[in-house]
Amino acid sequence: MDVKEYIASGILELYVAGTLSPEENLEVQHYALQYPEIQQEIEAIEKAILALTKTASPKMPKNSFAKIKAEIEDVIPFTPEATKRKDTSSWSTYLGWAASILLAVGLFWMYSENSKLKSEIELTNQENQGLQNILSDTQEEISIKENLLQQLRDKNVTVIALGGQAVSPTSYAKAYWNKEESKVIIDAQGLPEPPDGFTYQVWSLKLDPLTPTSIGLLADFAAMDSKLFTLDNANESEAFGITLEPEGGSESPTLEQLYTLGAVGS
Amino acid sequence: MQLDNLIIKFQQKDKAAFETLYTMYAENICGVINVIVKDAERSEELCQDVFVKIWEKSDQYDTSKGRFFTWILNIARNAAIDEVRSKTHKNQKKNLSVDSLVGIYENSEDLNGKMDTIGLQSLLKGLKDKCIKLIDLLYFKGYTQKEAAKELNAPVGTIKTRIRSCISTIRKNMA
Known part of the structure; x- marks a missing residue:
């Protein structure tokens, strides 16, 4: 492991x-x-x-345990007087005591069996609940993934591979651009986690002359397990680029921090 | 190891062991109750009831319920939430609001002048609202992963990694 x-x-x-x-x-x-x-x-x-x-604690009095102690002592009443009362004990009193002790033991045994069974039932219920939770989580995840696959398979989707640039040659990303719906899904699995205070920003580029337009941030990068981000893009993009920018994004791309870039094929 | 021994003795109804455990956790347990109930006096009473209950239920604790603290935290949360939902409290028009911890953090909404709000703020420094809400839901309100995801409108799969990074920030703030 x-x-x-x-x-x-x-x-x-x-x-x-x-x-x-x-x-x-x-x-x-x-x-x-x-x-x-x-x-x-x-x-x-x-x-x-x-x-x-x-x-968040309210400041408590120093002897706050005293009250609890008093209360838990009440729980076990024990009367020592009973032992003092009689010196003349006959066999019948012993028998009485023995019988009642036997009864008490019996009752206690039944009680403990009963509570054992109850706690077993409770445990089983909890187990069931746990399994049901897992099942519904899994179903939810499957439906999210199926939905995503559907989107990627759409016939209007163009796939653009974005290759690593000078800052980070091993980085890569993919853009799935659905022109009809003006949506682009960025698969950022090949990007390193951004350092604290920075975020990735995605740009739509026109090549001649070079005009970048921001189409959004890859927000909450670390928390997004799938590393798939859906952004709106109504531009006539000719290429897509991803740069690292200070948190909140920038007006125009910091080209020295260009991580990946790829042109839209014809 | 020492904690394990204390718990064993506590389960054998050793009052001295119970008092030690009380000293270790009373402020935390009363703190959780105070965040939910938002009334220092009532919280203290309730906190006492909770510890009596813990004593009475001592034989019900076993390791399948997790850490000892987690077990008593759960008992305290349930008691506090029951209290807020009960009728007596409704009259006072207070509700189980989702953002109680966020409120305390942002407005230094000290419920009754008894909390250590400065301490709280320095521990939560740099945490986003989303983080504080998530901590509130998971630790103070006892939400499951799924319930928390629903409440925050986030995918269930992100809850675990998110709470990890939130708690890490608190740990950095402690250092």
Whole structure:
């Protein structure tokens, strides 16, 4: 297993929040025992949440535990007087005690069996719920992907390959341009994650003379798992380019930061 | 390791162990309740009830429920949300608003002058509203991934990576 990848997935944050299913909880615990890095990460996340929740606390009186202590002591009533009362105990009282103890043990046993069964049912229900959630998540993802595939397969779509430029020769991207619907889908899987405070901006270019028009930003790049971005483009584009710009985008492209570029074929 | 021992003793109804756990987590638990209930006095009462409940339910905790803190956090959240939804509270016209944490952060809307708003703001520094909302939903309101995605109008698949980056910022702010 790739520990770094597991940590980066964000599952541990959800584990601390308590929103995972019992199975997922057990899986995380299993890995935490196996990999100290995961255990440390869980503790660090919990520490952050502890720091945050603590700031919201109403300032509490110093002896605030005293009240709780008083209350939990009430829960177990025990009367020592009963033992003092009689010295003259006959066999019938012993028998009475024995019978009632037996009854109490029996009742307790039934109670614990019952609550065991109840908690088993609860666990099964939770498991069901967890599986249902997974199923509906998966269905949702499939329908999003199918929809996307449909869009890419449209007969009006022109595919433009954008090749890496001087700043980043290994970068690449693809533009799926649907001229009829004035939409372009950018597949930015081949671009590195932008540094903090920067964002990618997509430009539609006219070549003669060279006139760039911004058609949008690849916003929330890191959070977008699919790295597919849909933008509006009503221009008569002859080429597409992607540059790295300060957050919020720029009026005109910073050409030294041109990552990828590609011309629209005829 | 020490925490594990404390929890075992607590489950054997050791009051001293319970008091130690209380000292470790009371402020956090009361803080979560305070964000939801928005009433310091009522939060303190409720917080006390929650710890009594934790004591009574001690045998129900096991590791399939996650971290011990996560377990008590869940009990506290449920109690606080029940409180807000209950009738007694409706009279006071307060509701379970989605953006309570954002409100506290932006308006320094200190509910009753008792919170450490400066501490809160320095921890949340540089976080976008979206992030604070997500933290509020997942940690303070107990939303599932799916519910949070719906509330924020975001794809379910992005919730995990997003919360990872949000919490990372808080961790940087702590350093």
